[in-house]
Each structure stands twice: as C-alpha cells, then as structure tokens.
Amino acid sequence: MLNIGSTCTVKVYCIDTEIINTIGFKISENIGRLIENLVAIELLRRKSYWFKSWKIYYFKTNNKEVDFLIRDGQETKQLIQVTYAS
Numbered sequence: 422m423l424n425i426g427s428t429c430t431v432k433v434y435c436i437d438t439e440i441i442n443t444i445g446f447k448i449s450e451n452i453g454r455l456i457e458n459l460v461a462i463e464l465l466r467r468k469s470y471w472f473k474s475w476k477i478y479y480f481k482t483n484n485k486e487v488d489f490l491i492r493d494g495q496e497t498k499q500l501i502q503v504t505y506a507s
Contacts, residue, residue, distance in 0.1 A: 432479045432488075434461035453505035457488055460503050464489060 435458060461477075468475045475498070478490040489501040 432461075434458050434465075436462060453503070456505050457503040460489065460501065464491070464501075 438455065438458065464477055468477060472493070474493050476492045478492065480487040480490045480500075487500045488503045489499075490497065491499040491501070
C-alpha cells in the first residue's frame with residue numbers, strides 16, 4: 422500500500438490477525454483498526470485474482486484521509502473509508 426498524498430506515511434496491514442493482537446494492539450480495544458485490516462486483506466485478495474491492474478493506495482492530505490484509493494491506470498475507481506461504531 423502506498424500513500425499518494427502530500428506526506429509519506431505508509432500504512433501496514435497484517436494477514437494474520439493474531440500477530441496484530443500479539444504485537445500491535447488488543448483487538449477488543451481497537452476493533453476499527455482490525456476491520457480496516459480485514460478490508461485491506463480482502464482488497465488485496467480481489468486484486469490478486471480479478472483486478473491485477475489495480476493499484477491500492479492510502480491517501481492523506483492536510484487533515485483529511487481516505488483509507489483506500491483504488492486506481493486502474495490513471496482512473497480512480499473507488500474511494501473507501503472504513504469506520505466502526507458500536
């Protein structure tokens with residue numbers, strides 16, 4: 422995943438959620454981040470099977486961000502913001 426915004430922040434996602442629980446944070450304390458991670462895994466799975474030309478980015482500029490920006494060549498296909506509210 423790459424950032425195409427004005428800063429060079431890179432988000433890292435993990436395929437094994439137990440690793441996240443062990444080294445990163447407790448799932449019960451940050452379920453929103455876990456759900457974002459699950460969306461990232463699913464997008465990468467779809468890219469590898471059906472949409473090989475997709476490029477998936479993280480976008481942040483000023484104080485605004487989009488979790489996933491999907492591009493196919495120069496065309497922006499989709500913007501996805503993952504949220505969780507209990």
